[in-house]
Amino acid sequence: MICLPADDEVSGCSVGIGDDCAVLEISPQHELVVCTDTLVEGVHFPQETLPEAIGHKALAVNLSDLAAMGAQPTFFLLALTLPADDPVWLESFSQGMARLARQAHIQLAGGDTSCGPLSITITALGTVEKGQALLRTGASPGDLVVVSGTPGAASWALQSMQNGVQPEPSDKAALEYPEPRLRLGRSLLGWATSCIDLSDGLAADLGHILDQSGVGAEIELNHLPCPQSLAKQSDELRWHLQMAGGDDYELCFTVPAGAASQLAEISSSCGLALTTIGTIVQQPGLVLKTQEGKVFELTSSGYQHFADLENLS
Amino acid sequence: MICLPADDEVSGCSVGIGDDCAVLEISPQHELVVCTDTLVEGVHFPQETLPEAIGHKALAVNLSDLAAMGAQPTFFLLALTLPADDPVWLESFSQGMARLARQAHIQLAGGDTSCGPLSITITALGTVEKGQALLRTGASPGDLVVVSGTPGAASWALQSMQNGVQPEPSDKAALEYPEPRLRLGRSLLGWATSCIDLSDGLAADLGHILDQSGVGAEIELNHLPCPQSLAKQSDELRWHLQMAGGDDYELCFTVPAGAASQLAEISSSCGLALTTIGTIVQQPGLVLKTQEGKVFELTSSGYQHFADLENLS
Numbered sequence: 001m002i003c004l005p006a007d008d009e010v011s012g013c014s015v016g017i018g019d020d021c022a023v024l025e026i027s028p029q030h031e032l033v034v035c036t037d038t039l040v041e042g043v044h045f046p047q048e049t050l051p052e053a054i055g056h057k058a059l060a061v062n063l064s065d066l067a068a069m070g071a072q073p074t075f076f077l078l079a080l081t082l083p084a085d086d087p088v089w090l091e092s093f094s095q096g097m098a099r100l101a102r103q104a105h106i107q108l109a110g111g112d113t114s115c116g117p118l119s120i121t122i123t124a125l126g127t128v129e130k131g132q133a134l135l136r137t138g139a140s141p142g143d144l145v146v147v148s149g150t151p152g153a154a155s156w157a158l159q160s161m162q163n164g165v166q167p168e169p170s171d172k173a174a175l176e177y178p179e180p181r182l183r184l185g186r187s188l189l190g191w192a193t194s195c196i197d198l199s200d201g202l203a204a205d206l207g208h209i210l211d212q213s214g215v216g217a218e219i220e221l222n223h224l225p226c227p228q229s230l231a232k233q234s235d236e237l238r239w240h241l242q243m244a245g246g247d248d249y250e251l252c253f254t255v256p257a258g259a260a261s262q263l264a265e266i267s268s269s270c271g272l273a274l275t276t277i278g279t280i281v282q283q284p285g286l287v288l289k290t291q292e293g294k295v296f297e298l299t300s301s302g303y304q305h306f307a308d309l310e311n312l313s
Numbered sequence: 314m315i316c317l318p319a320d321d322e323v324s325g326c327s328v329g330i331g332d333d334c335a336v337l338e339i340s341p342q343h344e345l346v347v348c349t350d351t352l353v354e355g356v357h358f359p360q361e362t363l364p365e366a367i368g369h370k371a372l373a374v375n376l377s378d379l380a381a382m383g384a385q386p387t388f389f390l391l392a393l394t395l396p397a398d399d400p401v402w403l404e405s406f407s408q409g410m411a412r413l414a415r416q417a418h419i420q421l422a423g424g425d426t427s428c429g430p431l432s433i434t435i436t437a438l439g440t441v442e443k444g445q446a447l448l449r450t451g452a453s454p455g456d457l458v459v460v461s462g463t464p465g466a467a468s469w470a471l472q473s474m475q476n477g478v479q480p481e482p483s484d485k486a487a488l489e490y491p492e493p494r495l496r497l498g499r500s501l502l503g504w505a506t507s508c509i510d511l512s513d514g515l516a517a518d519l520g521h522i523l524d525q526s527g528v529g530a531e532i533e534l535n536h537l538p539c540p541q542s543l544a545k546q547s548d549e550l551r552w553h554l555q556m557a558g559g560d561d562y563e564l565c566f567t568v569p570a571g572a573a574s575q576l577a578e579i580s581s582s583c584g585l586a587l588t589t590i591g592t593i594v595q596q597p598g599l600v601l602k603t604q605e606g607k608v609f610e611l612t613s614s615g616y617q618h619f620a621d622l623e624n625l626s
Binding site: 019021022024027030034035036037038039040041042043044074075077078079081107109110111112114115116117119121127262 | 332334335337339340345347348349350351352353354355356357366387388390391392394422423424425428429431432434436438
């Protein structure tokens with residue numbers, strides 16, 4: 001993350017750099033939640049990706065950040081850099097983006113187009129009830145660690161494609177058309193103690209919650225809900241993709257212990273699997289345990305999206 | 314501009330696509346003004362540009378959009394795509410951006426970094442008193458057309474550099490370190506009838522005011538305030554650069570006739586030349602007149618920044 005030296009604290013900004021979104025005071029009742037995310041061709045998606053999927057995903061990754069804050073989407077701005085004027089590409093790209101925008105009740109308010117290597121930056125705005133935004137800082141020892149959906153599907157699809165194997169349609173859809181968990185995020189307000197969306201892999205993203213809350217976590221690997229196709233693979237591969245793979249855009253959050261009934265209700269109303277995968281502990285660090293109680297070590301904890309990235313952030 | 318089909322009107326968005334910024338309702342007293350602009354290496358600036366100047370300009374072009382709406386800057390988000398992790402480059406880039414951010418009282422609230430071809434997208438947020446934002450739609454026949462500073466300096470510097478000639482320091486500064494006219498924008502609230510910032514050239518940008526206000530304009534070319542270095546060149550070259558050059562980031566605005574004394578006051582308080590260059594007329598179209606009353610035809614009315622752009626917007 002770029003750090004600009006500031007003369008003083010960021011006033012009027014109740015949550016700044018380091019969470020999924022910035023939270024800005026706008027009225028006595030509400031705060032504005034703002035985030036920005038870029039997709040670069042060849043880095044965040046392979047060159048052969050359909051423009052419709054690119055349009056969907058560019059918006060989805062930003063909506064996922066809003067979801068992780070418990071925000072209600074309102075508007076977005078689109079900064080689109082294209083190598084050439086290609087109306088067919090643009091039509092398909094717009095359709096993919098517009099379909100998701102309608103579903104999420106968010107509207108395009110403005111933007112900018114430039115000529116250059118294909119890249120899409122979206123800035124999404126949303127609102128949240130004052131002081132209610134889901135942050136990364138509130139996890140306490142004893143809290144349950146919960147994850148939505150089946151992490152690992154997207155990175156399993158990507159790995160299959162890179163190996164020349166056609167992935168399962170549901171895994172490919174998870175990679176190309178992630179569904180931002182907006183309804184779940186709203187359902188967690190006033191109840192979950194922390195939340196993050198999974199873009200860089202469960203281990204890395206949960207790690208942000210742990211660091212920023214000053215706690216640790218113990219995860220039961222056999223509790224991880226697994227995509228069917230991946231369940232047939234070795235435990236090693238499965239755990240690696242589920243913990244260190246990325247592009248999941250599921251939510252990982254913590255709730256007070258004894259909240260199982262509330263979880264079941266929300267799971268049912270959102271039509272989305274919510275699985276308790278572990279517990280927050282006092283001792284800092286992330287411990288991954290196998291069914292036999294052995295500690296499993298990840299060989300890498302961060303996800304490199306499509307291409308290798310230098311560590312710029 | 315990308316158009317996403319919408320089921321209904323953009324509600325809560327009082328000004329949408331087609332002005333410098335989107336204007337969103339946030340409280341009974343204020344509106345939120347939001348804009349996004351991308352700079353791409355090799356398109357918006359030559360490869361040899363100093364990172365400090367890139368950092369400055371990436372923020373400046375967005376602040377210029379806020380200025381054109383009469384907004385008070387509050388926060389910005391930075392989406393930075395870099396080809397490699399280069400701490401020296403990043404330090405200089407950040408310094409250039411931070412200096413302008415301090416001057417403009419705007420603070421970095423968040424962002425995103427990616428690996429890829431160098432490109433910078435900034436989203437700037439500001440506020441304006443409700444219903445007061447300066448738009449492109451209010452110019453009326455009889456209004457005066459006014460421009461700040463000396464348009465043409467930036468494009469003259471760029472042309473010189475492309476011809477291997479060292480530009481005057483003041484012209485190079487205009488190209489690399491444009492000063493967003495925020496104070497002027499604020500001074501025009503409740504008084505100017507329309508406003509735009511000059512990024513694509515005076516003819517093209519004033520053209521947006523004319524189109525969106527449903528009027529025309531007559532410009533007296535000999536009234537155009539000219540950079541000293543450019544005044545020595547032929548009228549043809551001078552007028553071409555001043556009307557069709559770009560990257561000026563000055564404001565062009567219209568005010569009711571008979572406002573000369575108010576213009577002089579604001580010019581003095583902003584420390585900035587404000588020059589009346591023509592008049593709004595009923596007949597649509599832009600007419601450029603020489604001192605002898607002849608009509609001057611521009612060979613091209615739009616600016617291509619650094620590199621050739623396809624018409625994507």
